[in-house]
Amino acid sequence: MVSERAADVTPFLAMDVLERANELDDVIHLEVGEPDFSPPDRVVETAVESVRAGNTNYTAARGKPALRRAIAAHYAREYGVDVDPGRVVVTPGSSPGLLLAMAALVDPGDEVVLTDPHYACYPNFVRTVGGRVETVPLRPADGFRPRVPAFERAMGADTRALLLNSPANPTGAVMDGDTLADLVALAADHDATPVVDEVYHGLSYDVAEHTVLEYTDDAVVLNGFSKRFAMTGWRLGWLIVPPDLVDAVNRLAQNLLICAPNFVQDAGVAALESPPERLDAIRETYRERRDLLVEAISEWGLDPGYTPQGAYYLLADVSDLPGDAFDVADLFLEEAGVAVTPGADFGEQAADYLRLSYATDADAIHEAVDRIDAVLATVER
The missing domain is CATH 3.90.1150.10 (Aspartate Aminotransferase, domain 1)
Structure with missing residues (x-):
């Protein structure tokens, strides 16, 4: 059954x-x-070298220290943001990362607010952990960019998280920094956590990209290697989580995911160090x-x-x-x-x-x- x-x-x-x-x-x-x-040539070469070196065993559930440091360095380089590598959790793709985030934040009956249109799988992640979905309609007249008053109307006492995506799938919309900052403040007012999918960062056209970490440490960032580095089948992603969620997310990762592939993590370091x-x-x-x-x-x-x-x-x-x-x-x-x-x-x-x-x-x-x-x-x- x-x-x-x-x-x-x-x-x-x-x-x-x-x-x-x-x-x-x-x-x-x-x-x-x-x-x-x-993927960049050096990424493929690094993966092959790592396999030949015997790096095919388990790693720590949260990922190899070298990759977590490389991810932290990426945020310093790209956005001027200081991220403690201890807040980075490596995942076998960004979708498992979203599952960890929802499992760590959402109890049965809790509400997660997301945009409409949204990435097709978002509601299923929320429902899988027993959460309820509340949506904020986006308009083509606004370029499908979120507007803060619409989020404010959608949020209530049961709102546990805001699930945001920029650059967005399916619309291609990119949130500006002021909107992202205002949504962070709105979430704080409702004791809710922003969960921001930044997997398409690096693929924007004539607009500035902002990570939510520029405005708060009390957010979950979801990202990965699939889009920016054309590594869809390599299944490698990451979360950056607030300090008070690190242990919970790590325990979930240990039980649900075990770890991302060892040699693929080495390839991830090479990807992040590839020429811009x-x-x-x-x-x-x-x-x-x-x-x-x-x-x-x-x-x-x-x-x-x-x-x-x-x-x-x-x-x-x-x-x-x-x-x-x-x-x-x-x-x-x-x-x-x-x-x-x-x-x-x-x-x-x-x-x-x-x-x-x-x-x-x-x-x-x-x-x-x-x-x-x-x-x-x-x-x-």
Whole structure:
């Protein structure tokens, strides 16, 4: 018999679309956030050297000291923030890190406030630990950026955490420093903890990125190597937690995760020490791809009225096309051979949208645009 907890977990539609798309021939994948770059060469070399050196045994649950120090140094270098390496907990990917954060903070019945649209899996993490989800609607007129008064209206006596994401999936919105500082203050007023997913940091375009740690130590930061360093399958992430949560999170990690892979942690040190110029070039490539899709979506008449400032996603408004977003996604997949994700995966406010990922090469994006052009030419509006 399936538990109620498992039965309440909704499918991850992007992965469902990927599975369907993989059963077809000649499909262009714009549905998943899978960078098409390779990790830095030194990262691969370090992993191989570490395996050959015999580093395949367990490590401490919170991670190898060298990696925790490298993560702390990253925050000093990038943001001018002093992080005690003792507050860093290394995880086998950022998703397990979010599970640890929710398990450490949320009791059954506690409320977690998050935006709508939001990353598809967030509500499932909250519900898995018995929490309740309260959402704050975001508007395309605001560029899908959070507004503090909307959060204030959503919070109450049972609010235990704010779950934030910047740069955001699926919108690409980036929070400015003033908004982040105000949300930190609002959380403190409600005795709630900000949990901030910063996994797309490093992938913003012409806007400043701010870590929540610039404004408080009483927050949980979630980050990892998958997006910035194109290390999705390496499964390596980290948490930075308030001092009073360190022991609890470490105990949870010992029991639920054991540890991140030993040799992959060594590769993580190499990634954090890689030259910044490489990321500059990758960021510019993503920007060019974004602009291709922004222009195409406008020409299709599907422009939601904003330009993503970060990550590698954007939303297309398909409310004027026949059927719902699921129907349009099916049309694009079956008739154009282009896989995209229905917006319902990301909350009620995204139900009339499709999410398109530009984590694929420009030639494929050009081909996808041509194919969708041809299909839309046959659709009556």
